Amino acid sequence: MGILSFFLFVSISSNSYSWPTKEWSVELPTKFGANQAQLEKFLSYSFPEEMKGTDRSGVRTEGIVVIKDGILIFEKYASGYAADKRHLAWSITKMLTNALAGVAVRKGVWKTSDFVPESKALRIEHLLQWSSGLDWNETYEYNPLGSSVIAMLYGGAHFDAGRFVESHPFAATPGQRFNYSSGDSTLMMSALRRRMSDKDYENFPWKEIFEPLGMKSAVLERDAAGTFIGSSYLHASPRDLAKLGLLFLNDGVWGKKRILPEGWVYESSRIVPAFRQSARDRRRMSLSPAAHLWSNAADPSRGISKPLPDVPEDMIAAMGHWGQSISLLPTERMIVVRVADDRDHSFSLNKFLKLLLDSFGPEKNLERIVERPSP
Amino acid sequence: MKKIAIYGIFCLFLGAALWIGLNWKSILSFPRILPSFSAKEFCTCYFVNGQTEPYCRELVRQYFPLKDLHINSELKEIYARGFTTHKTARFVNERFGCQLVN
Numbered sequence: 001m002g003i004l005s006f007f008l009f010v011s012i013s014s015n016s017y018s019w020p021t022k023e024w025s026v027e028l029p030t031k032f033g034a035n036q037a038q039l040e041k042f043l044s045y046s047f048p049e050e051m052k053g054t055d056r057s058g059v060r061t062e063g064i065v066v067i068k069d070g071i072l073i074f075e076k077y078a079s080g081y082a083a084d085k086r087h088l089a090w091s092i093t094k095m096l097t098n099a100l101a102g103v104a105v106r107k108g109v110w111k112t113s114d115f116v117p118e119s120k121a122l123r124i125e126h127l128l129q130w131s132s133g134l135d136w137n138e139t140y141e142y143n144p145l146g147s148s149v150i151a152m153l154y155g156g157a158h159f160d161a162g163r164f165v166e167s168h169p170f171a172a173t174p175g176q177r178f179n180y181s182s183g184d185s186t187l188m189m190s191a192l193r194r195r196m197s198d199k200d201y202e203n204f205p206w207k208e209i210f211e212p213l214g215m216k217s218a219v220l221e222r223d224a225a226g227t228f229i230g231s232s233y234l235h236a237s238p239r240d241l242a243k244l245g246l247l248f249l250n251d252g253v254w255g256k257k258r259i260l261p262e263g264w265v266y267e268s269s270r271i272v273p274a275f276r277q278s279a280r281d282r283r284r285m286s287l288s289p290a291a292h293l294w295s296n297a298a299d300p301s302r303g304i305s306k307p308l309p310d311v312p313e314d315m316i317a318a319m320g321h322w323g324q325s326i327s328l329l330p331t332e333r334m335i336v337v338r339v340a341d342d343r344d345h346s347f348s349l350n351k352f353l354k355l356l357l358d359s360f361g362p363e364k365n366l367e368r369i370v371e372r373p374s375p
Numbered sequence: 376m377k378k379i380a381i382y383g384i385f386c387l388f389l390g391a392a393l394w395i396g397l398n399w400k401s402i403l404s405f406p407r408i409l410p411s412f413s414a415k416e417f418c419t420c421y422f423v424n425g426q427t428e429p430y431c432r433e434l435v436r437q438y439f440p441l442k443d444l445h446i447n448s449e450l451k452e453i454y455a456r457g458f459t460t461h462k463t464a465r466f467v468n469e470r471f472g473c474q475l476v477n
Contacts, residue, residue, distance in 0.1 A: 056433075079430065086424045088416075141437060144408055154411035158475050206470070219423050221472040235423050235472060341434070 017071060019255040020246070021214035024072035024239060029359070032068050038359035039074075045355050046338075047078055056343040060323070063087060065238040066356065067246065067335040072239070079341070086217050086235045087339040090320030093234035095244060096209065096220075097185050098268055098292035100192065100230075101128060102252065102260035103208040109195050116191045118166075126174040127188040128291040129272040133172035134165065136181040140321060149182045153229070161223040162190025178275040178289060182231030185292065189230030198226065212254055213247060215240040232320070238337040245326045245335035248293075248316070269316045271295050277304045285309075285350055287317055294319050310354035323347050332357065406458035411475055413441055414455035418464035418473035422451055452476075 017025040029039060046061045063081045066074035081087060101124065104110050112125040126132050139147040148168070151157050157164035165183040172179075193201045205228065210218040217240045221233035236244075247253075248268075252260025268291040275289050287294035287307045296315040298306040306313050311329075318326040323340030327349070336356060340347070413435040420431035432444065443456040451466035453473075464473050 080426060088419065088424065141412075145405065150408055150412075154408045154415065154475075155405075156407060158411070158415075219470065219472040221419070221474065224474060224476070233419075233472070235419065 020070065020072075020243060021212070021255065023214075024067070024242070025070070026072045029066070029068075029073045032071075032073055032360065034073070034359045038355070042352075042355040042359055043076070046352060047076065056341070057346065058344070059347045060341045060343070061338060062341055063238045063337070063339040065242045065335075065337040067242050068360075069333050070246065072242070075238070077238075081238075081339070083239055084217070084237060086219060086237055088320075088322075088324070089234045089236065089241065089339075090232045090322060090324050091182070092241065092318040092320040092324050092326055093220075093230065093232045094185050094292045095248070095318035095326065096205070096234050097188060097228075097230040098128065099209055099244070099247065099260060100205060101188060101292075102264040102268070103204075104192060104195070105264065106258070106261045107208075109192070116187065117194050121170075122174045124188065124191065125291075127184040127191070128268070129175075129178070129274065130180050130184050130289055130292075131175050131178050131272060131274045132181065132184045132187070133170045133174045133177055133179075134168040134181065134183060134187075135171035136165075136168055136179060136183045138180050138182060149231070152183065152186065153232075158223050160225040160227070161186045161229060162193070162225070162227045165190070176274055178272050180289060185231035186227070186229055189228040193227055202226065208259070209244075209247075212257065212259060213240075213243045215243055238339050241326055241337045241339075242335050245318075245328055245337065249328045249330060249333070249335055267291065268293055269295055269297075271297060271299055271302075271304060275304075276302070281307070284345075285348070287319065287349075290316065293317065308350040308353065310350050311357070315353070317349075325349060327353060329353075329357075332360070407460045407462065409437060409439055409441065409457035410455040410460050410462040412437070413444060413457065414453045414462040414464035415473060415475050417444060417446075417455065418451075418453040418466060421446065421453070422466040423472045 030036065046059065046064060048059055062079045063077045064075060065072065075083060105112060110124055112128060114124050116122045116124065116127065122132055137146055137148045144150045152161050152164050165187040168183065205220050215236055217237040219235040220228055222228050247259060248265050252258060252265050270290055272289045272291065277288060282305060285307050287296055288304055294317045296306055296308050296311055297313050298304055312331050314330045316328050323338065323342030325338045327336040336353065416435050417431045420426045420434050421428065428446065439457065441455055441457045445454040447454065453464045455462050463476050465476050466473050
């Protein structure tokens with residue numbers, strides 16, 4: 001499969017629709033062949049009645065935005081959220097960090113094969129693939145003791161998060177061991193800072209991503225030293241998060257402007273070389289790690305099976321704590337943003353996306369306003 | 376029988392001491408995690424994401440209760456106290472949201 005044909009170019013060809021920099025064009029899902037009764041099932045799964053309780057159990061969706069063919073065809077909010085309201089994104093931020101790293105490559109700020117400053121073994125690509133080899137413990141509030149990420153954000157290391165990550169010893173040779181690590185993301189943002197002036201650095205996300213995409217709601221928080229945390233702390237409306245999704249679905253091109261280098265999204269979507277799928281990964285249907293993204297691909301040569309059985313294999317995603325996700329479905333030309341406050345493991349991304357995809361029926365029923373690129 | 380019980384208690388004590396020794400750094404930083412998390416995430420929830428006070432209190436609720444959480448709307452600061460520590464988070468600006476200041 002060639003790089004160009006892996007991601008479909010979403011080109012909005014009808015005169016009544018425009019590229020969503022200013023705002024999304026909105027249509028009813030039924031215009032895209034959606035079955036209303038099926039859509040109700042998707043809705044009752046996503047917004048169950050019991051979420052109104054106070055015990056914080058079950059599926060607790062707070063917002064959904066569905067984009068098809070570059071058009072917003074569905075959105076619904078709960079818990080006081082609305083189309084213009086920001087939501088926390090937690091680790092969805094890592095998709096933005098991937099984009100910032102890609103822009104830095106396109107602009108010649110660095111190459112992914114470059115070493116991280118002051119290291120002779122650790123490269124930018126190792127950080128992108130969560131394979132730095134640093135001795136990092138990624139646990140959250142239910143296991144806070146010994147958690148590197150909690151220490152970084154709330155345990156006193158927030159004065160200089162980059163320096164804190166660097167202080168960790170190596171537990172493996174860089175590139176040889178996959179270990180999902182917010183530290184790798186933060187270290188990448190810290191390394192980026194050393195490649196440019198402070199002024200250029202603090203403007204970088206806005207100049208290169210938020211302004212070109214029209215992500216007006218975006219807020220990106222930093223540590224006390226002024227380094228973007230990069231592993232989390234992006235806050236934006238689900239509509240704006242969908243724009244970040246569209247950039248990736250469209251192979252890094254926004255409208256007519258190339259923002260990410262050619263082939264960047266394809267390379268970023270490949271399963272991390274050092275990853276080995278465990279029995280626990282298979283049981284919990286966790287997506288496989290790609291470069292600051294997650295993949296639903298199978299790789300029989302490495303014994304990796306497709307994590308979400310009812311979702312297309314070409315699906316890639318950004319995932320965040322408490323149920324945040326941006327799912328990209330290239331074949332269906334869909335982006336599904338879900339913001340939530342899930343505090344247990346009741347929610348199934350597989351079931352959620354299956355119910356949504358079931359609402360749309362076979363492809364032939366769709367009104368086509370998107371053209372496939374010529375090979 | 377008594378000897379076995381004393382031996383068991385001694386082993387438990389030794390195990391606990393070893394665990395504390397190994398996790399000493401984390402244990403020392405533990406008291407500041409709760410107020411830091413609460414101050415920072417309440418600040419973002421309230422001043423950045425524009426949510427209501429009850430929603431933000433529920434968002435930051437953990438299994439250990441906070442002793443105090445105070446909103447200073449004028450300075451755009453959140454003050455949180457838990458265990459023996461207090462922490463403050465401040466809204467910086469529209470781009471960079473909130474930050475812990477101590």
